[in-house]
């Protein structure tokens with residue numbers, strides 16, 4: 198179904214719109230309370246935009262003065278900043294000189310937020326300015342008062358509207374029981390606006406079930422309909438939609454699905470082996486690139502708004518002054534915290550975004566073993582290491598499960614694991630239909646083997662490290678908490694520690710009846726809808742003692758067998774997360790084929806889908822027979 202089509206028709210209020218009214222009301226309350234307790238207001242010290250003094254650059258990351266002016270007001274309206282939250286929106290950036298210094302404590306401070314003049318209720322009292330007495334002195338105050346009143350009226354009107362919606366008779370959102378399948382499959386239920394409206398209505402019901410649900414209807418019925426609508430509207434398989442939906446509350450799930458329809462901002466990482474961020478920013482701005490720092494949490498990242506030159510082909514790019522890298526991808530390296538002169542292993546390294554960052558954090562000293570089992574992909578790893586001048590990198594090509602047999606005793610190991618990619622759906626929409634239940638059995642199995650190898654490859658007595666960082670660009674619990682929890686159980690000689698990352702949601706300590714070690718809350722989750730970054734997961738371990746596994750010569754095959762045996766014994770995957778069943782899988786494939794035909798504008802009724810399905814079924818059967826034989 199074309200997502201563009203939905204925008205042509207009058208859309209119902211979105212979750213964000215409803216949320217905005219709530220936020221406006223809360224902000225207003227907050228401002229009013231603050232102003233009551235605030236000190237008497239001082240005159241704003243803000244200098245006129247065109248009369249600014251040249252700023253003295255004190256910090257090496259500070260932005261230079263005199264860069265061409267960028268219309269940040271316009272840009273801010275168009276693009277959402279990374280890791281911005283509603284409070285950050287109050288920090289207005291007008292020129293590059295006004296950019297908050299990275300690492301500057303004032304960036305997020307309450308001081309800065311209070312800097313905006315506030316019109317308090319207290320000031321209203323005794324300030325009854327009559328029309329005829331308006332003069333140059335009280336004009337500004339009077340105009341603010343009018344603005345306040347208008348805002349108050351607008352809020353009340355919006356609230357009334359929302360309340361009115363809640364008070365209406367309970368709507369019959371689901372098809373009547375006697376309509377059965379037919380009611381669910383009429384032409385209207387495929388209309389995008391209708392489906393969107395129904396999704397919104399179901400979410401409202403689910404969040405206030407007692408008061409809004411239709412009598413005789415269960416929660417499960419609403420959820421079932423909502424998931425079908427999600428599949429219809431966003432184009433997921435039922436299996437994946439359900440899996441992702443279960444991670445959130447209904448309204449947050451909708452925000453997540455919506456965020457997957459929007460590309461994340463383009464970001465670059467300054468290569469500090471070659472340049473400084475302020476110099477890079479200056480050079481790029483001179484070439485007509487609109488940019489700004491990603492946020493206070495990184496001193497090397499820049500967000501690109503738009504550019505008159507291709508960002509992947511500027512002279513600075515070719516000279517290795519920066520690398521195009523997703524913001525979330527900085528996080529595992531920051532958690533790993535590489536130190537100069539260490540020996541570090543990057544187990545699954547291609548194409549090298551994280552390896553080259555590790556190398557830069559080590560200031561080109563020590564050694565980074567950058568390994569990847571895919572030989573073709575190691576070519577780009579070598580190319581990136583060359584371009585960025587990472588002279589301390591050694592590229593190798595092993596199945597990482599062979600470590601520490603290949604080499605061990607590292608100060609730190611990064612395992613940026615191969616994963617299902619459910620955090621990067623906005624980049625690769627094919628994930629919506631290509632992931633099967635089998636993937637969520639096989640991928641975590643590999644991740645578990647790799648993580649045990651990572652742990653065994655670290656020197657518990659390292660003077661500076663003894664650290665393992667595990668990360669994925671997937672948001673599913675099977676690939677994240679379940680893998681980490683498994684490693685904690687299998688290797689009691691490691692413990693989870695704080696990632697040191699200022700942002701991110703806590704990892705789950707329980708999920709759908711399965712309980713994990715309480716320390717799993719130290720791990721960090723990132724979602725596209727909360728931080729405007731790719732979905733990501735980061736866990737940091739400290740190895741506290743050596744174990745016999747550290748010197749084990751077990752190779753990939755033995756490790757695979759052992760993890761499979763563990764899982765069978767624990768019944769973990771099969772019962773908790775991804776029941777694998779040929780029939781169910783076939784149905785999913787059928788739906789996918791039909792949807793894919795529809796997307797191509799082909800009516801599935803005119804195609805012998807059954808024959809295609811038969812072929813797929815035969816392939817599935819053959820694949821599972823081969824697997825069993827193995």
Ligand SMILES: C[S@@+](CC[C@H](N)C(=O)[O-])C[C@H]1O[C@@H](n2cnc3c(N)ncnc32)[C@H](O)[C@@H]1O
Nearest residue numbers: 545546547548549550551570571596597613615
């Ligand atoms: C998420 S990507 C790594 C991205 C990389 N860390 C970066 O930042 O550019 C996962 C990588 O794991 C590699 N991989 C898959 N199975 C592996 C294995 N058994 N051993 C080593 N690498 C493996 C894949 O070839 C892929 O390049």
